[in-house]
Amino acid sequence: MSHDDFAIEPIEGLPERPPEGEHILWQGRPDWWALAKDSLNVWWVMGYFLFLAAWRFVSLVDQVPLMRALVLALPFIILGGIVCGLLMIFAYVQARTTMYTVTNKRVAMRIGAALTVTLNLPYRQIVNADLRMRGKTGTIAFEVPKDVKLGYLTCWPHVRPWRSPVQPALRCIPEPKKIAEMISDAAEARVSTPVIERRGAPSGSPVQVAAE
Template identity: 35%
Template sequence: MNRSIRRPVPHLPANAFDAPPGLPAPLPAGEHILWQGRPCGFGIAFRALHLRLVGLWFVGLALWAALPAALAGQVREATSLALPTLGIGTGAVLLLGLLGWLSARTTTYTITNRRVVMRIGIALPMTLNLPFALVEGAGCHLYGDGSADLPLRLRPGNRVAYLHLWPHARPWHVNRPEPMLRTVAQGGEVAAILARALAAHRAAPEETAGPVILRPRVAPGPRLATAS
């Protein structure tokens, strides 16, 4: 009888594909994750993609087209004039909702005791690395549902293109873009975690940090094991 002997695979050194989800590489010694999450899909759709305004725009166009016929008492004609515009508007709203959902599903925000890491992008995922030494300050905009936007103001000389960040950028700050954790749930708690981490970093001995790094996210390839 043939018996197969299974031997343990030799340990391979850690690499970028052994990293925790949302991070480009394993965390170095002394660094640990304080919080990790993703934005709300509806928050991105309504607040970044302006889904509500788009819907109201198409409703207004439909009413404008149907109003003369409706005032003349021609209800059927008014309906036929309004339906094409409402159909296009419905498609636009659904598309924006899908984009918001995809943006949320492909985004991971990470706060460690040393930096903020943002994995963003739908078609071309990128990883934005923001050491605390490069962060001049942070803000918090709370919404009624408990979510919050947390923009990060970078020190002068460190800049990320607005188009690379959008929709994860503070609105209307184009000349000096600010990366932003958008519509995170339990925003008050996340803001407190970020504030404590920044305060602890500033109280520690000053560390030097490199420039902001924007890396493409590469899909992991197959791992090879040596045959015995």
């Protein structure tokens, strides 16, 4: 399901070239601003610091001159701006280092800025998919079998929040409905295709095959 991606990528977003019979349908990245708002909650963080600044101002305005109260409240606004700036930088870096790939056989997610990891999600191992719209972008989360162990911190922020077991997700992608339909069609075609397995047979005996 995962691959430590330290080698040079022959195709951006994939640690190796797709095998014969597999072809890429779509590749894309998260929208960094949508990622900052949806995953990192930058507006909530900004609102929290504005609340602290307002609380500081109100608690001091009847004790000190007006300008003095404003000056004493200003550090919270400055600190909030710094924190929100760092969150936006983090979101931008995450978006630039991420590459989502949809093929006719799997969904691959090259994620991580400091430690790059590629998650491979074959359609036969995806139990369910969920689309959540947020304006012009959306998130497609994948439910995988319970025996597939994925680390929340390893995948974050490319996961569905507050879900256990972990559900990896294509976060804040453009044209999410189009991509969801593409994945649905590819998964249906892949799952409905029988897997032919050659079983050993004595010499001269007919070969027995089984379809899953």
